[in-house]
Amino acid sequence: MIVFGSRMYFKKNVVKSFEECEHCGAYGKMTSYKARKFGHIYFIPLIPMGKSSQVLRECKGCSRGAHIPVDQLEPMVDSVADQFKSLIVSVSEGETEVEVQPGGPKMNIGAMIAGIMGDLYCLKEIESVDSISDVLLANNLNFENELVQAKWSELTGNLDGARDHYDAAHRQKPADPIPIYRKAMTELRSKRIEAAESDFKKYLQLVPDDIQAHAQLAGIYESQKKFDQVVAAYDEIFKLNPANLTNKHLKKTYKKACKKSGAQGAFLAQM
Ligand SMILES: [Zn+2]
Known part of the structure; x- marks a missing residue:
């Protein structure tokens, strides 16, 4: 049998990061690199297929990641680097919040820097957090520095x-x-x-209507088999967004939790 297929060869700028996969949702190791797809026979790359591309955050679990053709890469890196520079300028001007979009809501500058830093790290544009940290601390942005250091720790596992x-x-x-x-x-x-x-x-207590956080709690209670608390968390989720009542998986878990705990869920009658 002849083994043939295609895969990415000649990987360069390989960066490992630890993040949440935007495709499968799992947290784990991601790999970013520059490479070119080749058709292979017995895993020997023989036929170049398309131009080289930058792969960003290829997930170890589901193997998916973002593929950026190399000719689009430079403008993208420039734009990310420009945003980053303008944030650093804002820091040195004493700003602590910036608009995400012009005229839009404001966000903490440390959180913004942390987000962009992740992209620059995966693109192998920055290899240390020290210089960023120095600028923040020189401007007494200690809170922002903690956010940036936390993100760096996250990225590096x-x-x-x-x-x-x-x-x-x-x-x-x-x-x-x-x-x-x-x-x-x-x-x-x-x-x-x-x-x-x-x-x-x-x-x-700070953001009572965040469904995501209620869902995380529901997951925790489920893993601990605290079914009465699963019911309470789901009641919040359904109350905040009744559209979830049509979600088969949620309904199944909710009904099971009601049965196991004997709790009369507020939405049980609607199931
Ligand atoms: Zn994944």
Whole structure:
């Protein structure tokens, strides 16, 4: 039997990062690299197929990632780098919040920098967080520095470091929902389930109508077989968005949790 097919060959600029996959939702190792697709026979690359491309965040679990043709790469990197530079300029001008889109809502500059830093890291444009951290600290943006350090720890797979930095950010600004949500996710990924539960609850005191956080709690209670609490979390989810009542998977879990706990869910009659 002749083995033939196609795959990416001659990988360059390989960067490993740890992130949540936007395709399968799993948190894990991602690989970014520049390469070219070749048709192969017995895994010997023989037939070039298309131009080289930059692959961003190829997930270890589902193998999907973003493929950017190399001729589109330079303008993209330039635009990301420009955004990044303008954020650093804003920092040096003492700004702590910037508009995400012109005229749109404002967002914390540390959270913005952390987001863009992820892209630059995967593109192998930055290899250390130190210079960014120096600029933030020189401008007394300690909260922002914790967010950026936390994101860097996350990217490099250091979940304990990420937890500590999100915790430090949360202690500096307890009313800001971002650090406590990120900390909760980090605890969850580190399998510290009770800490995650407590953080999601703290977060929900700040943002009570975030369905995502209720869903995370529901998942935690399900894993602990605390079925009465699963029912309560689902009641919140259905109350916040009744469209979820038509979701087969949610309905099944809800009915099972009602049965197991004997709790009379508020939406059970509608199932
Ligand atoms: Zn995936």
